[in-house]
Amino acid sequence: MRHRGHPAAIRQDMARAVRLEWWNVGWTISIIIVMGITMGGSQAMKTAWVEDTLGLIPPLVFLIASHFEARPSTKRFHFGFHRVNSLGFLVAAVALATVGLLLLWDSAMTLIAGENVTVSSVRFLGHDIWLGWFMLAAQAYSIIPPLIIGRKELPIAERLRDKLLHTDALMNRANWLTGAAGIAGIAGLGMGWWWADSAAAAFISLGIISDGVKSLRVATAELVDGVPRALDSDDLSDEAALIAKALRAHFPKTRILLRETGRYIRAEVIGAHAPKNFDADSFDIPGLECRWRLESIAFHPPGKP
Known part of the structure; x- marks a missing residue:
């Protein structure tokens, strides 16, 4: 092996990526808590909450992979641990695609059954307040961290040629789009459109499936010794x-x-x-x-x- 640990050319960016992913984990946990408290019976809120929970997988896997990847070769692993990153990429891709399909099925069944989801009111400081306002606030909060972190991750992922970090950046973009879709779904419920909530959930799940399938194709090709792919496509890098x-x-x-x-x-x-x-x-x-x-x-x- 020529490299022992990360080469000097990428060490600074690797350190930045690790710090950014720790921030990502912290903010995502806070979003999961806020979304869980205000979820109620909304299908869109449930789907968004699941996607936010899935959002923990790429940063956690990246942090684990970056720890092992920098290790030198050993008697049991003669070629080092560079492929730990590829393995983590595959894990994240499988999780995205699988859960996205499950959520799409759940949303479709709710639409077919014509289930009428209602958002009740809660007693707060002596006043009856529609729970949808808390849901809208939670969705708005869930948009801000992914929007900021995702924009910071993309240039670092490009310099590091890191597909796992790039996938996380794309997932953060999907998360803030999910928040926007969730807001539309909750607003639709408030206007009496019973189908708006499940339709928003289905839209969200389609985005999850799309990201998962794209990542799965690239991760599989890499693990079976395919030619090096570009970050954002199946073309040769x-x-x-x-x-x-x-x-x-x-x-x-x-x-x-x-x-x-x-x-x-x-x-x-x-x-x-x-x-x-x-x-x-x-x-x-x-x-x-x-x-x-x-x-x-x-x-x-x-x-x-």
Whole structure:
């Protein structure tokens, strides 16, 4: 292994990401408490509360993964722990997709059954107050932290090439959109539209499913040694394309294989002997800014598998 722990190029951003995720966990817990207290019988509030609870998974998994990822290789794990991040990404993706499907089913069944959800009043300081006002306040509060944290996470995730952190940023965006949908659903109940609450819940769950399926595709490809993907799509990442181009130019008539290990890229040159005193660190790759991403270059001489 060339790296012991995180390379110097990303240590500062890793430290920022860890601090930001601890803040994320704290704010999310406060949102879960507030939403749970004011939930009542609202389907939209219930769905939003579940999504907020799911929102704890990516930051917690990131914090665990970042702790193990920085560890050096051991006798039992010769290649280190870089793929812990990939494993955490898969866990978060499966949780998102599964729960999103369950919530969509629940909302659809409520709409089909035509259940009329009512929001009662509560006695507060000697006055009867519609519980919907507390629900609206809770939803409004649930919008603010995800909006701020998600915007801070995106540039860090891009610099770190961290799919788990990027997924968390997308989920934070989904959370504040969920809050907006929840407000519409509660307001609809207040206007007597019995279907508005469940319709808002179904809309929220569709967003959860979409994020989960996209993340699941990328996480699965990474764990089965697929080519390095871009953060926000299934396309080959720019860094991987530059590495492959440079290797093909330097070693023509060979087969270039690339795979992603966490945030790092490993390259293999099939059909060539390693040049004398070859050093992957000094190999020229025009246009590659994130040099730290290239973990290693291995050679397989002609005639060997």
